[in-house]
Amino acid sequence: MIRIAVVGGGASGLVAAIVAAKAGAVVTLFEKGRGLGRKILASGGGRCNLGNAGVDASHYHGGDRGFVRSVLSRFGHAESLAFFEGLGLMTIQEPDGRLFPRSSQARSVLSVLESRLNLSGADIRINREVKAVRPGPRGFVVEAEGGGCEADAVVLACGGCSCPKLGGGEGGLRLARSLGLSVVEPFPSLVPLVSKDPWVRKLQGVRVAAALSAHVDGRQVAASRGELLFTAYGVSGPASLDLSREVCLAIGRQVECSLNLFPEFSHAELEKFFLARLRALLPLSPAALLRGAIPEEVAEVYLAGRAKEIPLHESPTEDAVLGLARGLSAWKFSVCGPRPWEEAMVTAGGVRLAEVSPETMEARSRKGLYVTGELLDVDGDSGGYNLHFAWATGFLAGTSCSGKKC
Ligand SMILES: Cc1cc2nc3c(=O)[nH]c(=O)nc-3n(C[C@H](O)[C@H](O)[C@H](O)COP(=O)(O)OP(=O)(O)OC[C@H]3O[C@@H](n4cnc5c(N)ncnc54)[C@H](O)[C@@H]3O)c2cc1C
Numbered sequence: 001m002i003r004i005a006v007v008g009g010g011a012s013g014l015v016a017a018i019v020a021a022k023a024g025a026v027v028t029l030f031e032k033g034r035g036l037g038r039k040i041l042a043s044g045g046g047r048c049n050l051g052n053a054g055v056d057a058s059h060y061h062g063g064d065r066g067f068v069r070s071v072l073s074r075f076g077h078a079e080s081l082a083f084f085e086g087l088g089l090m091t092i093q094e095p096d097g098r099l100f101p102r103s104s105q106a107r108s109v110l111s112v113l114e115s116r117l118n119l120s121g122a123d124i125r126i127n128r129e130v131k132a133v134r135p136g137p138r139g140f141v142v143e144a145e146g147g148g149c150e151a152d153a154v155v156l157a158c159g160g161c162s163c164p165k166l167g168g169g170e171g172g173l174r175l176a177r178s179l180g181l182s183v184v185e186p187f188p189s190l191v192p193l194v195s196k197d198p199w200v201r202k203l204q205g206v207r208v209a210a211a212l213s214a215h216v217d218g219r220q221v222a223a224s225r226g227e228l229l230f231t232a233y234g235v236s237g238p239a240s241l242d243l244s245r246e247v248c249l250a251i252g253r254q255v256e257c258s259l260n261l262f263p264e265f266s267h268a269e270l271e272k273f274f275l276a277r278l279r280a281l282l283p284l285s286p287a288a289l290l291r292g293a294i295p296e297e298v299a300e301v302y303l304a305g306r307a308k309e310i311p312l313h314e315s316p317t318e319d320a321v322l323g324l325a326r327g328l329s330a331w332k333f334s335v336c337g338p339r340p341w342e343e344a345m346v347t348a349g350g351v352r353l354a355e356v357s358p359e360t361m362e363a364r365s366r367k368g369l370y371v372t373g374e375l376l377d378v379d380g381d382s383g384g385y386n387l388h389f390a391w392a393t394g395f396l397a398g399t400s401c402s403g404k405k406c
Pocket residue numbers: 007008009010011012013030031032033036037038039040042043044045048049050051128129130131157158159160162163166167168171172344345346372373374375383384385386387388390
């Protein structure tokens with residue numbers, strides 16, 4: 001019988017272990033933490049956004065979109081739905097395509113994975129950190145706290161560096177390097193951004209629906225759309241998280257974000273809209289012009305900063321209104337960097353994709369060694385893409401290492 005060791009009991013490791021055990025392999029799963037799937041439990045604000053109907057390679061970054069395309073062609077949204085339905089999970093899809101458990105509880109996702117793993121007869125070793133993986137008579141020797149095992153194949157499913165309290169760290173990359181795999185230096189992604197601009201901090205706690213673009217040395221490098229949350233240190237929420245990868249790549253250079261509070265209007269439409277409002281509602285104050293369109297705190301902070309151009313207690317002129325339309329669709333703030341690894345949702349960088357077969361996740365240079373999930377040099381946008389990639393690569397590795405064809 002084939003013996004498989006899975007290093008890491010997170011999203012991709014659980015799927016790899018379930019699939020390999022179902023195919024008849026003898027599976028030992030090592031998890032260094034005190035429980036399985038800790039990031040699954042924390043995901044989606046406790047709701048677990050486990051996938052997205054719009055999953056395709058354009059939502060992923062890192063080494064090679066061709067690699068991601070190949071993975072998704074074997075395990076796309078339909079395959080993910082079928083897999084979780086097979087485990088008994090009921091899901092719902094939100095209008096924007098994001099997939100959640102119907103219960104809105106991340107615990108449901110982990111429960112169906114854990115139950116199936118328990119039924120599979122896999123040997124699950126919790127609180128057992130793998131310290132080394134070495135070549136051995138059977139293929140590999142896995143050295144772990146409290147005792148290891150021998151294996152024909154090893155799945156490295158150790159995740160990335162983000163969120164150390166949920167199992168993140170550089171350990172997986174160290175294991176990969178020790179087995180001869182090369183690594184793209186990791187950096188945080190989907191991470192909140194720090195801004196020292198006082199107006200940003202004044203809006204702490206306020207949420208807006210917006211479009212955001214990041215500019216490095218005056219050149220636009222990324223754009224996103226979604227909810228933006230102002231915080232005590234800067235900004236968070238999907239709109240800023242989705243830009244953070246490009247911002248992290250530009251640390252040390254001049255980074256500025258431009259906030260558009262009216263992304264649903266073209267520039268000309270917005271001017272027309274404001275002028276029509278001005279004419280219809282005269283006499284009105286600048287604050288009244290914005291009432292209901294954006295949160296009042298946002299209007300207050302914006303207008304306080306423009307009091308010279310747009311006097312607060314007079315009806316604005318047409319020129320002032322046109323200036324307001326321009327300003328609110330390109331409100332700039334500087335960014336000095338990302339928040340620390342503790343607050344990053346994912347890791348960019350990781351094991352170089354050229355080292356791994358996109359059909360099987362097996363290392364090209366070492367037969368029997370598989371790499372999955374966030375340990376690979378792939379990071380997805382927010383919206384369920386990272387968990388999808390973890391399930392998909394876990395599925396391919398589990399299928400292939402147990403000798404089945406994908
Ligand atoms: C707060 C938060 C919210 C998120 N929300 C979402 C979301 O809603 N949707 C989404 O798509 N993605 C989300 N993500 C990202 C997603 O959780 C990860 O991309 C995904 O879990 C990666 O799966 P993985 O198997 O590669 O790694 P992980 O799930 O991180 O699992 C790796 C496991 O390996 C263990 N391990 C590491 N080294 C060793 C070792 N040497 N020996 C034994 N065990 C080891 C770790 O303890 C960990 O349990 C979120 C992440 C965070 C932090």
